[in-house]
Each structure stands twice: as C-alpha cells, then as structure tokens.
Amino acid sequence: MSILSGKNILLGVTAGIAAYKTAFLTRLLVKAGAEVKVVMTPAATEFITPLTLSVLAKNPVYVNFTNEHESEERWHSHVDLGLWADYMLIAPATANTLAKMRNGMADNLLVATYLSAKCPVFVAPTMDLDMYLHPSTQNNIDVLKSYDNIIIPPEVGELASGLEGPGRMAEPEAIIAYMEKHISQDLPLNDKKVLITAGPTYEAIDPVRYIGNHSSGKMGFELARQAVNMGAQVTLITGPTNQDCSFTSINRIDVVSAEEMYKAVFAHYDNADIVIAAAAVADYKPVEKATQKIKKKSLEMQLKLTKTRDILKEMGKEKRNQFLMGFALETQDEIKNAQKKIAAKNLDAIVLNSLNDEGAGFQYDTNKIKIIDSDDQITAFSLRSKKEVAKDIFDFILNKIP
Numbered sequence: 001m002s003i004l005s006g007k008n009i010l011l012g013v014t015a016g017i018a019a020y021k022t023a024f025l026t027r028l029l030v031k032a033g034a035e036v037k038v039v040m041t042p043a044a045t046e047f048i049t050p051l052t053l054s055v056l057a058k059n060p061v062y063v064n065f066t067n068e069h070e071s072e073e074r075w076h077s078h079v080d081l082g083l084w085a086d087y088m089l090i091a092p093a094t095a096n097t098l099a100k101m102r103n104g105m106a107d108n109l110l111v112a113t114y115l116s117a118k119c120p121v122f123v124a125p126t127m128d129l130d131m132y133l134h135p136s137t138q139n140n141i142d143v144l145k146s147y148d149n150i151i152i153p154p155e156v157g158e159l160a161s162g163l164e165g166p167g168r169m170a171e172p173e174a175i176i177a178y179m180e181k182h183i184s185q186d187l188p189l190n191d192k193k194v195l196i197t198a199g200p201t202y203e204a205i206d207p208v209r210y211i212g213n214h215s216s217g218k219m220g221f222e223l224a225r226q227a228v229n230m231g232a233q234v235t236l237i238t239g240p241t242n243q244d245c246s247f248t249s250i251n252r253i254d255v256v257s258a259e260e261m262y263k264a265v266f267a268h269y270d271n272a273d274i275v276i277a278a279a280a281v282a283d284y285k286p287v288e289k290a291t292q293k294i295k296k297k298s299l300e301m302q303l304k305l306t307k308t309r310d311i312l313k314e315m316g317k318e319k320r321n322q323f324l325m326g327f328a329l330e331t332q333d334e335i336k337n338a339q340k341k342i343a344a345k346n347l348d349a350i351v352l353n354s355l356n357d358e359g360a361g362f363q364y365d366t367n368k369i370k371i372i373d374s375d376d377q378i379t380a381f382s383l384r385s386k387k388e389v390a391k392d393i394f395d396f397i398l399n400k401i402p
C-alpha cells in the first residue's frame with residue numbers, strides 16, 4: 001500500500017504547459033488510494049479542462065470562489081478545502097504562482113487555499129530555463145522552503161521552448177515517489193519491519209471439518225493498518241478471516257493451521273523489529289487428519305488431540321533484538337495469568353483482554369485492553385474502537401523501542 005492511501009490530497013494546478021501531465025498525476029494519486037480534489041487557476045483551464053481532471057479525480061474541480069451553477073453550492077470555501085487536505089500538491093507551480101505564494105497573495109482560489117492550508121504543501125516548480133534560473137524565482141523558492149513548503153525539484157531536459165536545462169516538471173511517477181519518501185521519513189516507524197499474526201487457525205479433523213475459534217482477525221488487521229500508517233514495512237500472517245486489507249503494501253500471507261502459521265512466522269522472524277502475536281492460535285489439533293470424511297457411527301466419538309506448537313513461545317526462545325508482544329484473553333486472575341505468559345514466553349509486553357469486559361474480545365469492533373510490560377508496569381485503557389486500540393498499542397511500543 002502507498003503511504004498516500006486514504007489520504008486527502010488537494011492538487012493545485014497552475015497555468016504551465018506541464019498541466020497536461022496532471023491527468024496522469026491525478027490518475028496515479030487515485031490509484032495510490034488517495035482521495036483527490038483539484039483546484040485550478042482560471043488560466044490553467046486553458047491547458048487542461050476541469051472536466052478531464054474531475055472525471056479522473058472522481059470529485060468536482062474548483063476554479064472560482066463562486067459557483068456559476070445555481071443548483072450547486074454557491075461558495076467554494078478556500079478555508080474548507082485547506083482544512084480538508086492532509087497534503088497539498090501544487091503541480092505545476094509557475095513562476096507567477098510561486099511569487100504570489102511567497103508574498104501571501106490571495107487573488108485566486110488556488111493561492112487563497114494555499115494560504116489557508118495547515119497541511120504540508122509540496123510544490124513542483126515548472127517553467128522555462130531562464131525564468132527558473134532568474135534570481136527572483138530562486139529567491140522565491142528559497143523563501144517558500146523557509147516557510148516549510150517542500151519543493152520537488154524540476155527535472156533537467158528539453159523544455160517546451162526548445163531550451164535545455166532545469167525547469168521541466170518532475171514526471172508524475174517521480175512526484176509521487178518523492179511525496180511517499182518524504183512523508184515516510186517523518187513517520188515514527190520508518191525503516192521498521194513489523195510482523196503481525198492475526199485471526200484464528202483451523203486444525204483439520206477430516207477433509208471437511210476442523211477445530212477453530214471465533215477470532216475475527218479484526219484486531220490484527222487494525223494493527224497492520226496502523227503500522228503501515230506509521231511508516232513500517234508490514235508482514236501480516238493471518239488465519240482464515242473475512243477481513244479485507246486494502247493496503248497493497250502489506251505483505252499478507254494467508255495460512256490455515258497453526259503449523260502453517262509457525263512456518264510462515266519463522267520465515268520472517270529474523271528480520272523483524274517488532275512482532276505482535278494477535279492470532280488466536282488453536283492450542284490443540286487432531287493427532288491425525290482422516291483422509292476421508294468421518295462417517296457417523298456410534299453415539300459417542302473420541303477425538304485424540306495433541307498440542308500445537310506455541311508459536312509465540314518459540315519466538316521468545318529465539319528472540320534477539322525484536323520487541324515481542326503477545327495477547328492474552330483471560331477470564332479469571334487476568335493480570336496474574338498475563339504476567340505468567342510474559343515470563344513463560346519471554347515477552348517484552350502483553351496486551352490483556354478480559355472477557356469480563358463488555359465490548360472486548362472476539363468479533364467486537366471495540367476492545368478494552370491493559371498493556372503489561374516485563375517490568376510489571378500496567379497501563380490501562382478505556383473501551384475504544386479496535387482502530388484506536390491499535391494506535392494505543394503502537395504508541396506504547398514507540399515509547400519502549402530505541
């Protein structure tokens with residue numbers, strides 16, 4: 001998944017010939033999973049039509065402060081647009097727009113929105129060679145950098161005028177790669193590899209039956225999404241679940257049984273920095289899987305079970321630099337039992353859910369947790385959505401890792 005997935009991106013298009021590339025840029029932003037709105041200067045509409053960008057962005061395009069169509073909203077609020085955006089990208093940014101931005105002018109919707117935006121602003125300057133090299137333009141760029149705008153440098157090459165040099169707008173792919181890199185490097189889990197187990201495991205009895213449990217996988221999937229949002233490279237090893245993870249950058253590995261989960265985990269464990277075992281792994285499996293469907297015969301039947309491998313305990317034994325976190329679902333003596341698991345499995349911390357808490361545990365969208373660390377420190381959290389719980393868990397881990 002791209003780090004831009006789920007983000008609101010406001011694309012500002014000004015009147016340069018490179019505006020034709022914004023069709024590709026918009027398409028790539030949408031493909032990366034971003035919600036895109038476009039604001040154009042009136043002159044930019046001479047280079048590419050608002051209709052083209054609107055169709056590609058799947059959103060209306062804003063050009064003027066007021067809307068000439070009576071049936072639609074009358075007023076385009078630059079403040080609302082600025083607040084909506086997680087990131088603003090001005091591409092192409094002409095010399096004229098750079099000068100206006102530097103001076104705080106607000107004589108069109110685009111620059112007024114820029115002035116209102118509280119989010120990071122990426123700017124891709126584009127103009128002819130001599131305009132770009134002119135001291136006033138260079139000076140404007142320096143000042144805009146000092147205002148914390150992020151300048152995406154133009155590429156060197158043949159320009160529309162026939163001159164050669166810097167001034168060509170970076171290609172759409174390069175602009176997106178630049179944004180992704182810049183955003184990731186500021187994220188707290190940048191460069192960290194996170195391994196998460198999720199969901200139940202199914203232990204086969206015969207070709208059609210299994211031993212399983214009610215784990216939905218929700219918690220593990222929320223943890224994976226949160227880790228990506230914090231910049232991590234994520235491997236998610238999951239048992240059978242209906243959960244869908246729209247984040248294509250997550251390395252999702254589907255498994256069925258505890259043994260398959262064990263093998264998948266150990267293929268990735270050595271490289272991991274943070275490991276969270278959120279899976280509800282079956283503790284027992286049938287000694288033998290019948291090759292044919294078992295027919296009903298007598299009134300009673302016995303199934304001989306044997307323990308599965310405790311994946312988390314094995315990880316504890318092999319632990320080197322990983323931060324290792326487990327989950328414990330308890331019904332009695334919760335804290336004492338969870339603490340025992342920290343010691344038995346060599347964990348750095350454990351997330352405790354109590355089935356005594358309403359709204360916590362399997363199938364719910366909410367969870368109420370306590371995190372206990374290996375120094376017996378207990379941090380209690382209120383009932384929260386699993387998404388918020390995932391954030392709490394990673395905020396806790398960030399305080400613990402170097």
Ligand code: CTP
Pocket residue numbers: 197258277278279280281282283308309310311312313325326327328329341
């Ligand atoms: N776990 C695991 N492999 C297993 C069993 C459990 O990796 N075969 C992990 C779970 O993902 C969870 C933690 O161990 O992070 C706690 O699991 P739990 O089943 O609650 O604890 P157990 O150690 O199995 O003890 P008990 O069932 O007796 O409570």
